[in-house]
Amino acid sequence: TMLGGCQVQFRNMNHETWIAIRYENDKLTISHDMNNKRAWAPCFSTEGVKLPTGYYFGMSATTGDLSDAHDVISVKTYELDTVAGVPKEERPDIQPESEFIAPAPKEKKEESDRPSMSGIKTFLICLLVVLGIIVVGVIGIMIYQNQQENNRKRFY
Numbered sequence: 001t002m003l004g005g006c007q008v009q010f011r012n013m014n015h016e017t018w019i020a021i022r023y024e025n026d027k028l029t030i031s032h033d034m035n036n037k038r039a040w041a042p043c044f045s046t047e048g049v050k051l052p053t054g055y056y057f058g059m060s061a062t063t064g065d066l067s068d069a070h071d072v073i074s075v076k077t078y079e080l081d082t083v084a085g086v087p088k089e090e091r092p093d094i095q096p097e098s099e100f101i102a103p104a105p106k107e108k109k110e111e112s113d114r115p116s117m118s119g120i121k122t123f124l125i126c127l128l129v130v131l132g133i134i135v136v137g138v139i140g141i142m143i144y145q146n147q148q149e150n151n152r153k154r155f156y
Contacts, residue, residue, distance in 0.1 A: 003098055004044035008034050016073065019043075024080055026050055048099030054092045 010017045015036040022029045028049040031040035059072060 003028065003046050003049065003101065004030075006030075006032075006043040008032055008043070010034055023049070023051060046098065046100050050091070050094060050097050052092055052094050052096065053090050 008017075013034070013036075017036075018033040020029075020031040020033075020040055022031070026049055027045065027047045029045040030043040032043050033040055035041075057077060059075070
């Protein structure tokens with residue numbers, strides 16, 4: 001499920017990059033500071049997001065590839081208090097939901113249902129093809145030499 005997103009260039013920066021996640025009054029807002037100016041640039045914002053209370057907040061800095069390394073330097077969380085006299089809405093038993101769901105991003109390359117071959121499989125297939133060509137060539141040479149020898153043994 002995707003609520004929204006934005007694309008920013010954060011690789012090979014000589015400074016820290018920052019992201020802010022704000023959830024207030026059923027509105028989720030994501031902002032970033034990629035230029036180290038201590039000014040938030042909006043990434044996306046969506047209303048109608050309902051999250052349950054009493055859960056934990058977690059994050060991961062892994063990408064699944066060895067090419068990127070991300071460090072979570074710090075995390076600051078704040079509990080927003082309600083105005084005095086306004087009851088605080090507790091909703092521990094609801095399912096997370098949103099009124100708006102963004103369309104899934106288009107993939108850059110088409111993924112097939114069949115898993116791709118690894119380097120070892122490709123090498124072994126190429127090796128078998130080369131060996132097959134050599135065997136066919138040797139058998140062809142042997143047949144050709146046998147025919148030449150039989151042609152010389154004929155009596156006229």
